[in-house]
Amino acid sequence: MAQDTEQQYSDGVLPVDDEGFVIDTEGCEERETAYRERGTSRPITVVGNPVLHKECKDVTDFDDELAKLVDDMFASQRTAQGVGLAANQIGVDLKVFVYDCMDDEGVRHVGVVCNPVLTELPADRRRLDDSNEGCLSVPTAYAELARPDYAEVTGQDAKGNPIKVRGTGYFARCLQHETDHLYGYLYIDRLSKRERKDALRQMEEGTPRYPVVAND
Numbered sequence: 001m002a003q004d005t006e007q008q009y010s011d012g013v014l015p016v017d018d019e020g021f022v023i024d025t026e027g028c029e030e031r032e033t034a035y036r037e038r039g040t041s042r043p044i045t046v047v048g049n050p051v052l053h054k055e056c057k058d059v060t061d062f063d064d065e066l067a068k069l070v071d072d073m074f075a076s077q078r079t080a081q082g083v084g085l086a087a088n089q090i091g092v093d094l095k096v097f098v099y100d101c102m103d104d105e106g107v108r109h110v111g112v113v114c115n116p117v118l119t120e121l122p123a124d125r126r127r128l129d130d131s132n133e134g135c136l137s138v139p140t141a142y143a144e145l146a147r148p149d150y151a152e153v154t155g156q157d158a159k160g161n162p163i164k165v166r167g168t169g170y171f172a173r174c175l176q177h178e179t180d181h182l183y184g185y186l187y188i189d190r191l192s193k194r195e196r197k198d199a200l201r202q203m204e205e206g207t208p209r210y211p212v213v214a215n216d
Contacts, residue, residue: 012157022164039076041072044210045091056087056093056182057093073098083099083174086182087182088181096158114155115156117153128148139206139209149168150167153166
């Protein structure tokens with residue numbers, strides 16, 4: 001069964017459901033392992049580095065170099081024990097993120113999104129969840145942040161095919177958080193001044209559990 005799954009997903013293209021959303025819940029272990037084992041873990045860029053504070057460039061070349069970046073991102077994400085990682089978090093100025101995230105029902109989602117755009121939700125679907133949020137680029141800090149508990153993202157996969165991804169609860173938060181990264185926003189940018197200051201204090205007092213790039 002594992003071998004069949006690996007063959008099914010070897011080209012990195014996920015199947016879609018009846019509504020056109022990717023089915024990112026199947027073959028998760030095999031797919032994540034394959035990405036990660038091909039990749040090389042890189043240190044995480046932290047708040048203050050210019051690459052995190054500006055909009056990234058669109059992905060235009062869906063080539064072997066991009067595939068290598070995706071592999072490295074999965075390897076880096078696993079080293080840092082994260083559930084999502086944007087390219088600029090390892091210093092690469094490109095609109096691509098990867099994720100390996102559970103939703104609130106305990107279902108695992110694994111995938112890649114290039115050039116993501118969040119779908120604006122109608123008011124009647126904007127139920128807010130004010131759970132704690134953290135970020136690999138703001139290590140050891142956490143703060144409550146209200147975000148919609150449902151998210152849809154459109155973009156492209158690593159082969160350039162158009163895709164749609166949707167999630168609820170914690171996975172919805174992940175999709176919004178990673179898309180924010182690629183447009184130059186950290187979650188602490190959405191906090192009040194007092195809350196942001198507190199998060200930065202937590203970071204200053206903590207010790208990251210993974211390699212980071214020190215800011216000059």
